[in-house]
Amino acid sequence: MKNEQCLTILTSRFQEALVYAAQLHNDQQRKIAGTPYIAHLLSVAALVLEDGGDEDEAISALLHDALEDRGGEVTRTEILQRFGDRVFHIIEGCTEPEPSLYPTWKEHKQQYLQQLRDACPPVQRVMLADKLHNARTILVNFRRSGEEIWHYFRGGKEGVLWLYQEQLQIYRQLSSSWMVAELERVVRELQQGAIASS
Template identity: 50%
Template sequence: MIQLGERFRLALVFASRLHEDQARKGSGVPYLSHLLAVTSLVLENGGDEDEAIAALLHDAVEDRGGNEVLEQIRGGFGARVAEIVKGCSDCEGSPKPPWRERKEAHLKHLAGANGSVLLVTSADKLHNARCYLADYREQGEALWPRFRGGKDGTLWYLRSFVELARERGPRKLVAELDLVVSELERLAGQA
């Protein structure tokens, strides 16, 4: 059994404070719910404490402060956690590059990423895809404008990640992600 200690509790507080004013796009649900869901998926799929902490903090660099926050993570939670978080981030500063360019570069990076980065990223993509599918069932095509990539870009990015992670990613997570993305593509008329 994985033991979650004081570092995990501190990371939970840190993540909560970093994201306290954020909500999930289009839903009003506190952003922390996403971080907790990703962390749960990581732990349920064999993740260790460092990977669980990285799951809590996986969006911190990208959304809440760039390299300054990355250095806080390194100082508070160690080099391994910081490297996993960095590997999960599609950019480290502001302004962000254009959406498609950023996603293509991130996919290229993920093709050579280690297992910890692929575990956290797979959990992140699965939770996002589950939410998109649930929202699509409720809202239909009205879902897509909330995303910078729109319908085509969002579905392209999810499918591209599935194909990339199929060989080296965590099998159970990637298999479920493939099912969810396939259903989303089918409902959205892109299957």
Template identity: 45%
Template sequence: MPESFTDSPLLTERFDEALHYATAHHARQLRKGTPVPYVAHLLAVASLVLEMHGDEDEAIGGLLHDVVEDGGGTVALAEIGERFGPTVAEIVLANSDRVDGDPVDRGDRGRAWYERKRAYVDAFPSKSPAALRVSLADKVHNARSILLDYRTHGDALWARFKQGQGLATRVYYRELARAFEREAPRMGPEAAPFVEELRRTVDAITALAESHQGPDTRATFDG
């Protein structure tokens, strides 16, 4: 089949500018426990968003979705709004579970992590379809990476997350899969296969953990 083309580019110089912005912000950052540049994740998220038929704003949101959470804070959020527009800024904010540091008492980091993640999932009904597609792309790529590395490294993987044997991470991803399934109709038919992929990947992580550790003691946030 011959290649297809559009009359005008779907990605413009705004996307190029966002890529440079993202690579500059994350220039020294690596994926947890690996020598992989963090930008590999950002490129994967943007790619998955485009595969869901997301537009340029969503692709840019995919590139920038961690800038605010990973140290940029409200200053970066304002700059993103000025340079890339309010829609992109809204997507980035919706995909940040903290803005200027940890909003919960730093003396109890486990509880702070749990409360941030629960609040992130609980806010799904108020997130725009665009923000949800970026979030889905982010979680699909993260879940894929977790499963691949779990198969490769076994339970040593969980040391990257500083959560013992990984129960909290698995609970969080099960809750994410349920939340995306509830919101799937709002994200459009092109996102549906990725909702299904997240469920399959999360279930595979759970099954692998059971083979290593036995059944999880908790399946969801509430038990």
């Protein structure tokens, strides 16, 4: 029996978002390996589409870091005008709270975890895709560089592994996506590697 899945049709709006994302993040690179940042945004959008996300969710995936990394009123207004309310609200839902408002890294992340629990399903899907790609990237770089990668993260090894476990607990309750099992596999492998190298 064929797997009946609704195919997402991408229009010129997605193409416009792709160009806009590339322009916004043009000078930005990923931690550790220095990969152009657009690679992450493309990967998150691909995961969202592979999970059955619609065009608004795919556009939001391309722009999910825009407010956090390239924010300001100009960016907020442009996203709203060019891509509409729904895309804007998904991106806003993916945007972490301002770290400077919290005394410690852990308190900031606890607020983010609450934000994840309270999020609507489209926001949760984009956030899950983001975390899955981040975890895969950390694992690849851990295999290449070992323990030194943890210096790139404010929470260090213990904080990063704690945060992924907390996110997994939430996603197990909220989502039936295949991405949850994949995130669990990647995090388990990362934890085993971290323990073995300690």
